[in-house]
Amino acid sequence: MDAGTGGGFERDASRVSREFWPKLKKVARSIPFAEDAVAAYYCAFDRETPLHVRATLIGALAYFVLPVDAVPDFLPLLGFADDASILAAAIANVRMHMTDRHREAARRALADDPDLA
Secondary structure: OOOOOHHHHHHHHHHHHHHHHHHHHHHHHHOOOHHHHHHHHHHHOOOOOOHHHHHHHHHHHHHHHOOOOOOOOOOOOOOOHHHHHHHHHHHHHHHHHOOHHHHHHHHHHHHHOOOOO
């Protein structure tokens, strides 16, 4: 997840754009941070969000969608701990850029899609 170069950022953004929703639909019921992940997604793809914030969130979301990570996602209770930790750290660093609009869009997306409820 090389957010430092244009090609790395674009590659990661493309991967997140393609793989975020299918991955979320598979795991939404088993992760307590679904709303934060969706709000981070909306913030990361908001053109009004500063590039360094977008890069931070794209990196964290790319880690979430990767099929292989430090702790395999299929492990009960621990599987998403690393994903949640990385996303929480990214959000903590950019919290002031995640607006009420991003959070409301996340709540609507989760409420409107039965596969995410």
